[in-house]
Amino acid sequence: MRADPLLPLYREQHDARAGQDRLELLTALIGGPAFDPLLRAEVIRFPARHPVFGWACLVAGCERARGNRPQMCSVHYEQWRQAQARGEGMAAFLAGAQPLGTSVWTQQVPCRICPGRPATHTISRLCNRHNMRWWRRQREEGQQASFEDWLASQVPLDEYGRCQVAVCPDLAATPLGLCAGHDSRYQTHGRPGGAQLPPSWSRTYEVRGLPVPVTCRDQARFGAWCAAQPPVPWPGQLILTGLAPLAAAEIRWCLFAHTKRQRHTRWDTAWVQALASTCRAGGTVSLTELDLSSCTTMAAMVAREMLHDLRLAYFTPEGSKDAGFIETSHFGVRFPDRGSHFDLTGISQRWLRDLLWDYLAGMLSDPGCPRTGGTFDAFRRAAAELGAFLAVDAPAGGCDPRAADRRAHPAVRSRPAAARTRGPAVTGHATSGRQTVGRHHDHQGHHLQPCPQAAALGTGHRRSRAGRAAPGVHHLDARGRPEPGPQA
Numbered sequence: 309m310r311a312d313p314l315l316p317l318y319r320e321q322h323d324a325r326a327g328q329d330r331l332e333l334l335t336a337l338i339g340g341p342a343f344d345p346l347l348r349a350e351v352i353r354f355p356a357r358h359p360v361f362g363w364a365c366l367v368a369g370c371e372r373a374r375g376n377r378p379q380m381c382s383v384h385y386e387q388w389r390q391a392q393a394r395g396e397g398m399a400a401f402l403a404g405a406q407p408l409g410t411s412v413w414t415q416q417v418p419c420r421i422c423p424g425r426p427a428t429h430t431i432s433r434l435c436n437r438h439n440m441r442w443w444r445r446q447r448e449e450g451q452q453a454s455f456e457d458w459l460a461s462q463v464p465l466d467e468y469g470r471c472q473v474a475v476c477p478d479l480a481a482t483p484l485g486l487c488a489g490h491d492s493r494y495q496t497h498g499r500p501g502g503a504q505l506p507p508s509w510s511r512t513y514e515v516r517g518l519p520v521p522v523t524c525r526d527q528a529r530f531g532a533w534c535a536a537q538p539p540v541p542w543p544g545q546l547i548l549t550g551l552a553p554l555a556a557a558e559i560r561w562c563l564f565a566h567t568k569r570q571r572h573t574r575w576d577t578a579w580v581q582a583l584a585s586t587c588r589a590g591g592t593v594s595l596t597e598l599d600l601s602s603c604t605t606m607a608a609m610v611a612r613e614m615l616h617d618l619r620l621a622y623f624t625p626e627g628s629k630d631a632g633f634i635e636t637s638h639f640g641v642r643f644p645d646r647g648s649h650f651d652l653t654g655i656s657q658r659w660l661r662d663l664l665w666d667y668l669a670g671m672l673s674d675p676g677c678p679r680t681g682g683t684f685d686a687f688r689r690a691a692a693e694l695g696a697f698l699a700v701d702a703p704a705g706g707c708d709p710r711a712a713d714r715r716a717h718p719a720v721r722s723r724p725a726a727a728r729t730r731g732p733a734v735t736g737h738a739t740s741g742r743q744t745v746g747r748h749h750d751h752q753g754h755h756l757q758p759c760p761q762a763a764a765l766g767t768g769h770r771r772s773r774a775g776r777a778a779p780g781v782h783h784l785d786a787r788g789r790p791e792p793g794p795q796a
């Protein structure tokens with residue numbers, strides 16, 4: 309009953325055709341008109357105020373990213389903590405908070421003069437060279453210096469090309485060929501391969517219009533480092549470049565499914581990126597074969613949720629019945645605070661499991677469907693208990709519903725009087741089951757009056773001790789199918 313709900317995915321992967329079928333299925337879904345085109349891109353950039361993957365500070369107009377703080381930038385988060393300590397509420401704090409401008413880059417922005425060079429200063433939005441030139445102009449002319457006039461006199465400088473890190477879409481910041489983020493990481497990693505620029509390369513070469521010589525001790529090692537690096541973690545950015553097609557499609561589909569949930573957990577794009585990077589590094593073909601222990605804690609959390617969504621996509625309702633579980637989401641139902649998945653593999657008799665599946669599916673399709681998952685739990689428990697009894701006492705472990713019939717199974721007639729006087733027990737789905745489960749409970753010391761929903765597993769009628777028909781439990785015919793009720 310507590311089987312890992314992800315197990316069906318793993319069981320299925322032994323099917324050699326599964327991978328291709330799954331890719332075709334997801335490709336069709338992703339290509340469908342309802343799919344969000346934003347999620348089809350190789351480099352996905354969520355808007356700062358995206359309803360699900362937004363990354364902007366909660367304070368209206370604040371241009372800073374949340375970073376690791378929940379909901380707010382670090383400055384506002386600190387102010388909020390102080391306000392909280394004074395007893396202020398969130399609404400009052402947000403109403404009074406002053407928005408802040410950009411202080412650090414939230415994505416790479418080109419220099420306002422050179423389209424091929426990244427800006428390095430958030431206020432002037434100029435590359436290093438132009439920023440230096442503007443600084444000199446200000447030093448010479450002081451307050452008289454006009455930025456607009458100076459801007460009009462400038463021409464774009466040559467670009468350094470794209471960052472050499474395979475998955476990085478950013479511009480290189482220096483002739484070394486790395487963006488600022490990867491250049492800093494290269495330094496931290498001890499410069500594998502020894503790629504480097506000469507000291508004072510800008511003054512010595514570039515300013516004089518000379519080509520900048522780049523030296524590299526071990527080009528292959530530098531290339532391997534560039535090939536293996538994950539992207540720079542910009543807020544709201546997710547790069548799926550280099551992933552196996554199925555893994556990339558799975559992540560895209562799951563991002564979409566996440567946006568469609570009425571209530572969703574927080575998925576920081578950095579966590580999803582960490583998951584994608586783990587898949588890329590390990591050559592993972594599908595999330596269903598990913599070793600979750602190789603992921604960071606948050607990436608594993610995201611992966612588990614994604615696998616639940618994939619199970620919904622990969623299994624049809626009929627397939628789920630075959631595999632021994634039911635997904636309430638297949639019927640457009642989610643019970644409060646519950647997942648979609650109800651594992652039924654704890655019921656060892658296939659006929660009984662299928663019977664329960666049909667009944668639960670009928671309930672899910674009915675406008676009068678229960679409002680909580682507790683009802684489903686009770687039905688499942690009842691069926692499992694009946695199954696457990698049949699497994700022990702019925703011929704052939706109760707796997708043949710004909711053999712589980714009371715007329716063919718003397719054990720059921722020996723149900724203790726005490727149990728009978730307490731009324732029908734958990735179920736009476738099989739003619740034998742209604743009584744025998746009561747006995748089973750009696751022996752086990754369990755409660756003999758489970759919830760009425762549990763007794764209503766069937767679709768027929770329950771005969772009370774007085775012989776009247778009562779709604780609830782149905783009877784099975786010799787083939788394990790419901791018998792018509794006495795009035796039918």
Ligand SMILES: [Zn+2]
Nearest residue numbers: 365370381384
């Ligand atoms: Zn803020």
Ligand SMILES: [Zn+2]
Nearest residue numbers: 419422435438
């Ligand atoms: Zn520039």
Ligand SMILES: [Zn+2]
Nearest residue numbers: 471476487490
């Ligand atoms: Zn880069």
